[in-house]
Amino acid sequence: MKKHKQTLIPKMIIALISIYLVAPIIATTLYSFSTSWVKTILPEGLTFHWYAQLIANPDFVSAMIRSLGLGILTTIIAMTCFLPIIFYANVYNPGLKARLRFITVLPFTIPGIILVTGLIQVYQNIAVPKIIILLLAITLLSLPLTYQTLDNAFISRDFRAMFEQSLILGDKPVHAFIKVILPNIKVGIFVASLLTFTTAFGEYVITNMLLGGDFETLKIYMYRLMQSNGQASSVLTTIYFAILAFISLVLVLIVQKGSASKGKE
């Protein structure tokens, strides 16, 4: 009974904060299903009409494809750039990790709007496809989350011994890395990939400033709809929230599975 009393206040605080943070999402979701909600306490009726309308819109489909493409390509680039160096820093050169620490505060010191100012100044008159610059810039934006996740994946196992045994057995370094290291950190890579994908999928500032109307991603489309059509925009926002919720759910399941297996050991 005493135990119960001890966790009651913490539970209430967490519940209040959660309700506060989730209220706008719930309101938007309800709104997206409502026929009309102007002067009543609850919507007057529920409908899928706005969903059918948006999903049939070719603008929606192409914006979705662009955002998905951006997410997948960024994830591939991010893994190629970060995996080798994070592996090397963890296994052979811990000193390097101290120098890489600057990465974790990058979003606070150089936020997107500052970075894009520099990017435009450098690349506006150079004949490089802007989409490549965009992909690289978003990769950089995803770095802090990716770095921390991958870094955690290397903790607690002797990867150096594994790697060197494989080298002694005659594997080339790249081969040994793929054959011995990757399978052992695949969960970490998967989590990092999901987070990178999410960052790229929802990027707005750099995409909008660098490519503007030429490359309408989901968020840019959302902003355009928001100015003209509240119902359609609420549907798009709800779909976007649903995608994020799905990714969160996958992450939660992975984390819980991980802590359950740790408990068994």
Add this chain to the structure above:
Amino acid sequence: MINRLKIYGPFALLIILVLLLPLIVMIISSFQAINGGFTLSNYHQIMTNQYYHQAIFNSLKISFIASICSLVVAVAGAWALTHLKEETKNTLITIFNMSSSFAGVPLAFSLIILFGNAGVVKAIATALHLTNHFNIYSLTGLTFSYTFFEIPLGIMFLFPVLEDLNPDWKEASQVLGANQAFFLRKVIIPIILPNLVEVFILLFANAMGTYETAYALTGNNIVSIPILIGSLINGELTANLPLACAFASLFAILMTLMVMLGNRLTKSKSEGAK
């Protein structure tokens, strides 16, 4: 040597192409006139122009209030989180980790749905014959909107700090006859104060750099530093890239100094403990 290149190459190339080069060019360009010659006039304008002062003042005000309010809620939230079951903790931390993705355009739009001119609160108020004075498009509304990503961020930073506090200290001080308030004031607060300051600095820096939520919610109506930089770039005022660079350089340098200061605070604490 070739292996080194394979390890560092892609990462180094990325950092140079989209971080170092843009930052260096940005700082150099901030000293350029529109015709290309050297000038200090960009910085001089920032110092003297009333409109720019307004942007700086708004940014500081919104960020300061939003960070303080969020920090208070985050302390309560992080404290509460440490008392929950392991599974619940992990689940909530994972979700808070995703919260920055919910910010921006979708957040602004959701708040407009909730509090806007044709929003849900308005509909309910009309149904109940109440009047509702809260204006989401105002400076207060904007500050309010920032708390939706600042609170989860604060909880994420503070949770590990509070989780690491040693439960033996509480017992020790109780044995020595200290009450709850004394324990909090003399033991806990001195220990976590540097962390609180560091988290405040990070929240403040995060709010200072927020463009997407502010732009989606209030457009160019409430001018802040990021909004000003944005409109100087895409020409909604008059495009003036060197001036945008000057603002951005000042911002980057000040935020870097602040965040370094915050880091040092917690670092000297952990070294002192040894």
